[in-house]
Amino acid sequence: MIAQLQGKLVEKNLTDVVIDCGGVGYFVEISLHTYSLIPDGELIKLFTFMQVREDSQRLFGFMEKSEREVFKLLLSVSGIGASTARTMLSSLEPRQIAQAIASGDVRTIQSVKGIGAKGAQRVILDLKDKILQVLEGEDISLHSSNTGRDEALSALETLGYLRKQAQKVVDKILASEPDATVEKLIKGALKQL
Template sequence: MIGKLKGVVDSTGEDHLILDVHGVGYLVHCSGRTLQSLPREGEAAVLFIETHVREDQIRLFGFTSEGEREWFRLLQGIQGIGTKTALAVLSTLKPSDIAQAVALGDKAALARAPGVGPRVATRIVTELKDKMPSFASADPALARLAADVGAAEAAGGAAADAVSALVNLGYAMPQAHAAIAAAARGAGEGATAETLIRLGLRELAK
């Protein structure tokens, strides 16, 4: 199985590109957001690959990060979502925005993606709330701020609620501590738990 490709962008289409790897052109399907982030034709690019093998074909899907690829896999585990819809979601929302929408139950944000109606958006929130990606991790430098949140958690309040929410979503306690510490530092005093969760998820999705 192909897990990663490094090559030169040969050409791009509406939903794919040709990546030249030592003279072999790989057709790789991508989200619109990924295609927009790629370098120009003739320049080097690296893509994390999800390989789908079927009886009559092999299809490659490319992503700029392992996190984006993991969301692609998670989304396809939901009834009514195939590769086309999963790419549509990733074209419409950044991974951090998907995580935020799932955490806050924001079905309207998910329904903005082509092919995702209210029912499918509800399934995404319901089924992924307990399966939030465990691959995300906070910047190691943020770990120094964990003590601040630990004190806030002991005293209760919005920070404690936010840390608890991230832990319930599947993140490790150190990750949750560090992310909410960074969020609290940026949001300032008086920030609500909802605000801290939003900012914390953005930190975890970086």
């Protein structure tokens, strides 16, 4: 198996990159999250996951080990394939997926295209315990204990803001002020949205 690639970035697209390693060009599928983290320089290092099937071989690349681990966990859920897992990592950051799973936030997982209510519940049920173990060493703050976060998100959604945008802003506020009140979260988010 190929665990990582380091080489010259030959081509960079929204869904894939080509990396030249010793004269061999590797086609690597990526998420939008990884795309946003890839520097514009020539040299690149990606953590990879290779999926071998009877009819295909696919290589997926990630800038962060934590994203690769979340990807592998998502693949372990029945009904979640590589394309759906990559779509999840393109729609939400790995930290947001971990937060949603740990706090049982079905709506966030269901907001990803291709995942229904049952699929979202299955992801949470299958991965709730595993996600914390895998991401133990990572700097991921799970705001499951902060019910104000959920209330603030619901209020912002009621005001007409998209949940994904509101989540990013609210999580950013919580990162700097973990004990922020619901009112403070809403006011801070309204200033930034």
